Amino acid sequence: MGAQTSQNRRPFIDRLVEGMERVGSPICVGLDPVLEKLPEAVRAEHWEPPAAIEAFCVGVVDAVAGIAPVVKLQAACFERYGAAGVRVLEHVGAHARGRGMLVLLDAKRGDIGISAEHYAAAAVGLHADAITVSGYMGPSTIEPYLNAGLGVFVLVRTSNPDSDVVQGGEMKGGGTVAGMMAGVVAELGKRWMGSGRGLSSVGAVVGATKAADGRMLRERMPGQVFLVPGYGAQGGTAEDVRTLLRPGFAGLGDAGVLVTASRSVIYAGGEGDWKGAVRGAAERLSREIAAVF
């Protein structure tokens, strides 16, 4: 625990860059476990849903360790099982940490400062290194997570089709609501820079499916790592990811993207060696994204 604690004192962004460079690819595997989609072998062995989900997630973590530096846990999929699900979330987080991975809690929390402090404490208790947050209530609602030692990825331009309704709204001074949020993120990020490389522990969620906005968002957020959903299954391409890179980056460690994929990796398995299939899918993703650089 001593080593774990001192590791946590280093800025999240430094640990993220190091993790990406160690495995040689800036990818994240998203765990959005849904009972009906689990391999038959897992369901046969664990008939209680939370136990089946835990066994599955532990298996996926073992399969992708050393390939993906980050695992993203979709809080909703666990919370739907109440207290039992939260216990699983904690176990999976601990297991991923034990395998040397960074844990990103995809919880999209957004509340006033004092409540954010509680959410941050909850995330730390679940072994999270970083968390996704909403900035709609203002910058002071984001800072408590940083004060607790977590990295954050703020929702800016999400990959779901109807995010345009709000995030695409045009602002009086030019640009969109997403562009305005990008400005808030960049400003806040300046106070949470890592050591060198010009990157911040304050990142942003920017979908690969919204690459048309990518150049503008990169211009407004030069120091942010973009957590990029939407690659592959949702239609985002390697070319889309390329538009999101930081100009003049030296390598994948400072290129400013963390590409995340969930279903295409975790449900890659058939009924035979499902963990091998998951590992294979993660390796394919890793190669595809490494080729972007």
Place this chain on the structure above:
Amino acid sequence: MGAQTSQNRRPFIDRLVEGMERVGSPICVGLDPVLEKLPEAVRAEHWEPPAAIEAFCVGVVDAVAGIAPVVKLQAACFERYGAAGVRVLEHVGAHARGRGMLVLLDAKRGDIGISAEHYAAAAVGLHADAITVSGYMGPSTIEPYLNAGLGVFVLVRTSNPDSDVVQGGEMKGGGTVAGMMAGVVAELGKRWMGSGRGLSSVGAVVGATKAADGRMLRERMPGQVFLVPGYGAQGGTAEDVRTLLRPGFAGLGDAGVLVTASRSVIYAGGEGDWKGAVRGAAERLSREIAAVF
């Protein structure tokens, strides 16, 4: 349980109006329990934090039942204790329901449709009748809660000081980001109207401290109940609440506000009869707000 189930089939807004009329005041008591602030008597009896919080919340619910039709549970305060905290959240929700109160889960969730479905299932499991949500990711991220039979209160104009940074941003077509969100809420709300009274199960969070925007927001959201934080402790006045009322309302049931107070009520007690003090504070709030009409 049969009665409970059939009650849940009626639109949330109808149950809310009925509850407000039954007790004669449109108020909500917010449970944001923090260990250090609990009465000494509670802490002495329960040294495990989750147990102390449960005992306190059950006591507050008993004290305000029959005065406030709605209790609002701040999810963060419970989640910080992990699985044990979620179990307390479930117990408190069940207890409040058993006392005939509506349960509003203040979770400010906001995620894509499939994740929102999981969050909605989680909220139903916690005995929630309604939930606070963020609409930043678009209207399709709000609908799953409604499909699950929950009412929603969408963040529009929150009471915290720095909400202006985002929500006060000026839009090209006139109005603010909050005004734009109000339009999204009003449009979605039309598909979830209750029986008569012109009110929807889609409500909005509009802080009493932002009453300067109140008239504009009421114009854009004629069919929404406003969940109004910020009254009292944060500086919002009865006059501020008055600016948020629906024009031409017939009584408190269709006036379109649900005023919520937390600390000023739940921590009203000294070290003697703390439940009596909480009840007294809820009664005062009830009278003050009833006088607005």
